[in-house]
Amino acid sequence: xxxxxxxxxxxxxxxxxxxxxxxxxxxxxxxxxxxxxxxxxxxxxxxxxxxxxxxxxxxxxxxxxxxxxxxxxxxxxxxxxxxxxxxxxxxxxxxxxxxxxxxxxxxxxxxxxxxxxxxxxxxxxxxxxxxxxxxxxxxxxxxxxxxxxxxxxxxxxxxxxxxxxxxxxxxxxxxxxxxxxxxxxx
Amino acid sequence: xxxxxxxxxxxxxxxxxxxxxxxxxxxxxxxxxxxxxxxxxxxxxxxxxxxxxxxxxxxxxxxxxxxxxxxxxxxxxxxxxxxxxxxxxxxxxxxxxxxxxxxxxxxxxxxxxxxxxxxxxxxxxxxxxxxxxxxxxxxxxxxxxxxxxx
Numbered sequence: 001x002x003x004x005x006x007x008x009x010x011x012x013x014x015x016x017x018x019x020x021x022x023x024x025x026x027x028x029x030x031x032x033x034x035x036x037x038x039x040x041x042x043x044x045x046x047x048x049x050x051x052x053x054x055x056x057x058x059x060x061x062x063x064x065x066x067x068x069x070x071x072x073x074x075x076x077x078x079x080x081x082x083x084x085x086x087x088x089x090x091x092x093x094x095x096x097x098x099x100x101x102x103x104x105x106x107x108x109x110x111x112x113x114x115x116x117x118x119x120x121x122x123x124x125x126x127x128x129x130x131x132x133x134x135x136x137x138x139x140x141x142x143x144x145x146x147x148x149x150x151x152x153x154x155x156x157x158x159x160x161x162x163x164x165x166x167x168x169x170x171x172x173x174x175x176x177x178x179x180x181x182x183x184x185x186x
Numbered sequence: 187x188x189x190x191x192x193x194x195x196x197x198x199x200x201x202x203x204x205x206x207x208x209x210x211x212x213x214x215x216x217x218x219x220x221x222x223x224x225x226x227x228x229x230x231x232x233x234x235x236x237x238x239x240x241x242x243x244x245x246x247x248x249x250x251x252x253x254x255x256x257x258x259x260x261x262x263x264x265x266x267x268x269x270x271x272x273x274x275x276x277x278x279x280x281x282x283x284x285x286x287x288x289x290x291x292x293x294x295x296x297x298x299x300x301x302x303x304x305x306x307x308x309x310x311x312x313x314x315x316x317x318x319x320x321x322x323x324x325x326x327x328x329x330x331x332x333x334x335x336x
Contacts, residue, residue: 004221011216019208033212040216044223045232116203123200138200163189166196170187173199 007047011040014057018064024135025068027124035071039064065140069150072128115173122172130165133158 018039022032042063043050050056123131133151136142144162148155187195228236233244 004217004224007220008213008217011213015208015212015216016205019212020205023206029206029209033209033215036208036212037216037219041219041223044220045235119199120203120206123203134196138197163192166192169196169199170192173195 003047006051007044010043010047010051010056014060015040017057018060021061021064021139022068024123024139025065025132026071027126027128027131031071032068035064035067039067061140065136069132072132119169119172122169126165126168130161130168133162134165134169137162 015036018036019032022035022039023029026032026035039060043056043060050059053059123134126134133147136147136150137144142150144155144158147162148158151158223231228240233241236244
């Protein structure tokens with residue numbers, strides 16, 4: 001039982017980090033919770049060595065990232081197909097901006113939430129082909145080349161998708177308070 | 187906005203975001219799944235989690251299989267070579283048969299085109315010559331040797 005108690009403490013320590021990695025990559029809290037659970041189960045299988053390892057956090061983060069990418073790969077061919085067929089001037093999927101602005105959409109909730117929560121939600125609502133490389137770049141410190149290799153897409157597509165994702169987020173940022181809006185203006 | 191400025195802006199904003207907190211349901215779910223995993227029978231876990239005795243036993247069995255493979259494989263190779271020898275013999279026989287067939291076909295063609303039309307005439311010629319020889323021999327016997335060879 002001592003092991004179980006130690007493992008519970010271990011999960012408490014790292015659950016936010018694993019969940020944050022998963023939810024930002026997947027954009028879906030329910031799926032992120034499933035992935036986080038499977039990551040911790042893998043950790044449980046190696047808990048004897050992992051519990052005393054100083055690299056446990058890095059191990060968990062790597063496993064979480066890879067598990068998320070494996071999870072997404074089931075749908076990747078689909079989103080890659082649609083992203084390449086999609087309108088070239090789109091900031092995101094059709095209806096994405098409208099979904100943030102519409103009166104009968106989560107946009108109203110975002111208006112009431114604080115700026116960071118709004119940005120976090122906007123990030124999650126980006127289409128996968130923009131969100132995943134964006135998260136890998138800004139949160140996982142992956143280079144464009146690493147992202148292209150990981151996602152098995154061209155370097156040009158990585159750069160294009162990340163740029164479009166950033167533009168979409170910038171528009172969200174511009175809708176913040178007047179002071180910040182001026183700051184973010186072009 | 188310049189792409190580099192945009193990258194800096196978004197990077198600053200995203201990194202300033204607090205990490206999303208795990209839902210309260212995650213920990214109980216993980217612990218329940220971990221307890222379930224801990225109570226699984228040893229053989230349904232990964233090999234590294236097997237009891238030490240079973241790990242040793244399975245390693246010995248594996249070594250035995252490898253050793254047996256080391257014994258069996260040379261014999262298998264010999265058998266394969268024997269099979270290939272038989273195959274070579276069969277190949278030789280088949281090759282010889284093909285040559286025989288080719289020769290037979292050539293002879294048949296020669297027979298039909300060159301010899302068959304001539305054979306009746308040659309047979310008649312030979313018969314006539316034999317008859318002529320017989321007549322000549324009889325006459326010679328009568329006239330010169332006085333039926334000495336009767």
